[in-house]
Amino acid sequence: MTEQSEWRFSDDRGQLSTAPRRPERVLAYVQAGATLWGLGIRPQEIFGSDHDGPDPDRAKTGTLPLDQVAYVGAGSGLDVERLLSGRPDLVVAVSYGNGHVYGLAPETAKPLEERAPVVVIDVSQARTFEEIGDRFAELARSLGAEDRADADADLDAARERLRTIAAAGPADTPRVLALSPAGPDQAHVARPKMWPELRVLTDLGVHLVEPAPGPGANWSTLDREGTFALRPDVILTDIRAHAAPLDELGWDGGEPVVPWNPEPLYGPRDHARFLGLVADALEG
Template sequence: MPNLRTSSLSRRGLLAAGGAVGLGAVLAACGDGDEKGSASGSGAEKSGPWSFKDDRGQTAKADSAPKNIVAFIGVAAALHDYGVEVKGVFGPTKTSDGKADVQAGDLDISKVEVLGNVWGEFNVEKYAGLAPELLVTAMWEKDALWYVPDQSKDKILKLAPSVALWAAQTTVPKAIQRHEDLAASLGADVKSKKVTDAKAAFEKAAARLRAAAKSQPNIKVLVGSASQDLFYVSLAKTSADTLYFQELGVQFVEPKVNAAGFFEELSWENVDKYGADIIMMDNRSSALQPDALTSKPTWAGLPAVKAGQVIPRTTEPIYSYDKCAPILDALAEAIEKAKKVS
């Protein structure tokens, strides 16, 4: 990183702080896999040996379907939507006021052991005390376990089998399917009315977004995230959500990034580098939200901001049909109502 203060931060750490992101939050905190995979077991098959091939191409195995599960908070929230509960979580779970973080979804965080709430934090002793039978997390880069600290990874992985599911290099429907596959292997009834109704709502929302993009082909969307010193513009094709939106026809600003990059960093003086009609802003607690940017004149002067065409972006979706359908509907509505201002 050109900023010397961030030279010790990993690229994954920057992603975590804003995915393109609240860099200030990171500083404060610091003081192609097998897409299809395979699984044995289903809602109707809960006994006998269990195995699941994850997106690293690795197969986790156990004598029976794991019950003591520990997961990254967003994955735990997705499993919860399918009826699979976890014993412990790690990753952004609680906000500074003690409330559930946006990434917790419908999970009751008072009923799970929180092993770490920020990047680099994972209590190995507490983890061992849960007698874990399975560790599940996301994967933004090949073989890199999201929010599992590199310095303690070896100790953590010795305690239980692990599963990693793509959050990048995939699309929303594929990511949902992989989470559903895992849930089914753990005993979830993925054919329940709740799940099939949610899938129908998702498909309806996808059709709406496709139609909105087709009816407003000139509307350009910028994917942004803010820190105190920098504004980040994400490349749509690098994340599951925006890549899928792109496939549905949404037109995105394309920032200049290097071959392996997720986003371009802009100073606030240069925040108007790209013209956009809608700005989607990272909704994670690690990033500054639009109401915290009103004192920045360059932000206030952006045409999309003046037009009131700024919407939240769920940067790390909870990969269940129930949680992803509203994301599609919200973007569709924004495009349907948007005026060309760039």
Template sequence: MHRARLTSPSRRGILAAGGALGLGAALAACGADSKDSGSKDGGAGTGAGKGARSGPWSFKDDRGKTAKADKVPANIAAFTSVAAALWDYGIECKGVFGPTRTKDGKADVQAGDIDVDKVTILGNAWGQFNIEKYAGLAPDLLVTTVYDTAGTLWSVPEDSKDKILGLAPSVGISVYDRQMTRPLERLLALAESLGADVKAAKVVKAKQRFEAAAARLRKAAKANPGIRVLVGSASQDIFYVSGTNLSADLEYFKSLGVNFVEPSEAAKKASGGWFENLSWENIDKYPADVIMMDNRTATIQPADLDKDKATWRKLPAVRAGQVVPRVTEPIYSYAKCAPVLEDLAEAIEKARKVG
């Protein structure tokens, strides 16, 4: 999402960072913690879930707003990674907006297990949203994430949000300045309100795997306290080093003991606290033993950096082969987050000091 100037550190420059590394303006160029869970009143009726009940439905979201309907929503549109999380719980969205297909037609990393041939793609990049297609779904719910305290709905275009939000109720799940366990809980609660069987063996096992992975990561971090992990993202002209204080995944990993490289507050100020911009000539500013690189398709991936960026190739962690993906916009289901923790734990377990 990244090959352009950064604008103001509010909506475009920070929000499009995906909660980590700004590049929101590039996305355009590239084409308060609520403790309320979903209402138990509603079932799925003719909705998306199989274990649904009929009757009115409501859900209080992380903006403090309550979405209501006469019956459980059936025609749901969601940001791609949110739709992927709901899919893991058996709730199939009719429409998605956000990175869904790659240029070769395959499912984007943010699409998870969604059958991308079964959904209506309302926009295939951040900020793209076809209102006519959305209206054609006869939508009764829109779901996306929130990356600020203002309740801004992720990837819902500012200039057309009133039209979009006038067509159906909306739910915003905050992934801002909290640990990833919270959005995991909230999306599970939303799925349950939509008719998902949250006590199904598949769901229970996935949560158990997540908890075991968290314990493994905590153990790995404790056993290897000197291993410094840098979180980066690459555009053609800038290398972004992420801070850990606002992103739900990094805040959680840090709580488990992972030793992250942290840019200074002064350096992050221009981005609202998210990240620091480095030129490619200065990417060795922070010594690191492991580098986690933004896996989103709008960013430059390590294989291409190996070919094109000499300063990248010289980094000790790169020379040591200690570069791993960072799932910058996680799919907040337990099934998808467990492997994220496992992979980081394995990277720290195997890492040697090189920085």
């Protein structure tokens, strides 16, 4: 594609976005923007969801240079004029299924699409982590990013290291629990099969603790005693701003703790970094 040719990209809703030339002023949902940055594309602006506040959640922004990337707000604080104030020539959003734009109310998303190209990447549990990463990589390449063989090599090495550590463990392999603390009395415990990033760990041989069947598709909400009863050896704890700190739950067992962002970044370097943290915890 030359600089002057039409830019085209078909998103995960099957909708084709076009522009007279390759977009350069990208407004993205924070997760998408941080992922694109890891793939070599710097967004101009980012926005958050209803979980976010007036400032960007540093747990979600990865290595985004926030002194160069403006944060336009989140949730009810967003309207079409606010989103378009930086004159973006492309909006990149995510969806958790059915094509719904995550983080924007329907009455905001619909008129936004009438005034700017919007690309939506499906990050739902119906897809594998690799499939989601591939779609972000395709989008990044369409925006001018170059393939980074060294980043892919780092990810391959991180996967192999974690696989080796998991396989070399004792017969009673370490129990890894992923949770989002909800205060002193309860925690939301992740159902690993519902999270693409956690399924990667399982595929590499890590023993993820599965809470008992019951209410909650993605999480099982347990009281403190019920959470402790799962007897984890390693804890992956939600570090997003709206999650409670783990110590508020009264956890004092001394188990290794890995910071976990349930809205992961899908670039190879970001993913390799997370796998490395899990490997360090299992070795420890």
